[in-house]
Amino acid sequence: MSGIWGRAQQQDFRGRVRGCLLGGAIGDALGAAIEFESLDAIRAAHGPGGVTDYVTAYGRPGAVTDDTQMTMFTVEGLIRAHVRRDAGGWHPPTDVHRAYLRWAATQAEWGPDERKKDSGWLAREEWLYARRAPGRACLAGLGDDRMGTLAEPKNPQSKGCGTVMRSAPFGLLVGWEPELVFQLAVECAAQTHGHPTGYLAAGAFAVIVHALAHAEPLEAAVQRTLALLAVHPGHEETSEALRRALGAVRQGLPTPERVESLGEGWTAEEALAIGVYCALVAEDARHGLLLAVNHSGDSDSTGSICGNLLGVQHGETALPPGWVVGIEGRGTLLELADDFAMEMTQAATVNSTAAWLERYPAR
Known part of the structure; x- marks a missing residue:
């Protein structure tokens, strides 16, 4: 997209950002209560479908997990990176790392620390101070202030899905070239995860x-991603998994068993x-999201990943309204999405406003 945004472009982008965050949160919440259940157990408890x-999970229907929590802090870190760029500082991995440390604090502390004046508004949201089965590698990787890098990554043997489930916001940097988006997400x-498959x-x-x-078709996007991946050492597992996903589309009607042929998602x-x-x-967002959670694995x-994709592809209006209304933290998600869209456009x-710098301190 060009540096000059027309009103229609701004509205389209805002709808895609909202769709990405809300869709991911909805998928996360649909799978929250069943992520450790087998498909047989899910069907026994909830019927053949x-x-x-x-x-109900974590005390309420529509509760989100660490997937949505970390995605939100990715967004916040990217906003603050852009604010720092305009203030004269620019190293996005550091800003995202600081945001992840703020998320880690929500997993260890009872509530916001009002003495931390540079924490920004998101870290003051009390509902985020809740442990929702966070991944061990994420907690361990953020257990101290040292930032893992590609040269010296944290947890070098870990390739858990905790990297993927929080990385959709990097793709919303629509003014960046794809190679730079890829590099930032990898770094x-x-x-938290140092295995090549984890970060690639x-x-x-x-x-x-x-x-x-950018309104490209999903299959074309996957094919272009495969070409980008091919030049990176250690890409084989990720490339093969994506090729298997494309191949499964041509093998017949989608079923939970076909989903499980791709693995369990851990x-x-x-x-x-x-x-x-x-x-x-x-067929639509409802069909895709239910297919994505009803399997034996990390539902x-x-x-969440499926919801991010469907939401950014079709925008927020394609998401089932009842699920949107019922999602935990909807107001915060929408506020964050709109702030991101505003910062980008x-x-x-x-x-230059004091209110914005208080929400997203440039330090």
């Missing part, structure tokens, strides 16, 4: 989202493949 609506994934799958997901944000490449497959075969993460206007 499995889960068809929010099921930020290495802050995150980069691949970000590039797919980036293409969808690892980065399997979660990415399942999310991509379900988005490719989705909330695969649902109207930075020159907002970054």
Whole structure:
């Protein structure tokens, strides 16, 4: 997209950002109560069709997990990176890492620390101070202040899906070239997961989202991502998983059993493949999201990834209204989405205001 945004472009982009964050949160919430259940157990508890609506988890229907929490802090880190760029500082991996440390604090502390004046508004949202089965590698990687890098990554043997499920926001950097989006997502994934599959799958997901944000078809986006991946050492598992997702589309009607042929979603490449497959075969958002969570595996993460893809592809209006209304933290998600869209399209206007700098401190 060009540097000059027309009103129609701004509205389209805002709808895609909202759709990406809300869709991911809805998929996350649909899978939250069943992520550790087998498909047989899901069907026994919820009927032959499995889960068809929010099921109570963490004390309420529509509750989100660490997937949505970390995605939100990715967004916040990217906004603050752009604010710092306009204030004279620019190193996005550092800003995202600081945002992830703020998320880690929500997993260890009872509530916001009002003494931290530079924490920004998101870290003051009390409802985010809740542990929702956070991944061990994410917690360990953010257990101290040292930032993992590609040269010295945290948890070098880890390739869990905790990298992919938080990386959709990198793809919303529509003014960036795909290669730079990929690189940033990879560098930020290495802050917690150092296995090449862990961080390359995150980069691949970000590039797919980036293409969808530019209104490219999903299959074309995956094919272009495969070409980008091919030059990176250690890409084989991620590339093969994406090729299997494309192949599964041509093997017949989508079923939970076909989803399970792609894996269980605990690892980065399997979660990415399942999310991509379900988005490719989705008749609509409801169908795709339910397909993405009703399987034996990491249902909330695969649902989240699928929801990110469907939301950015079709915009917020394509999401089932009842699910949108019922999602935990909807107001915060919409506020964050609109702030991101404003920062990306109207930075020159907002970054000079005291209110914006209080929300997103440039330090």
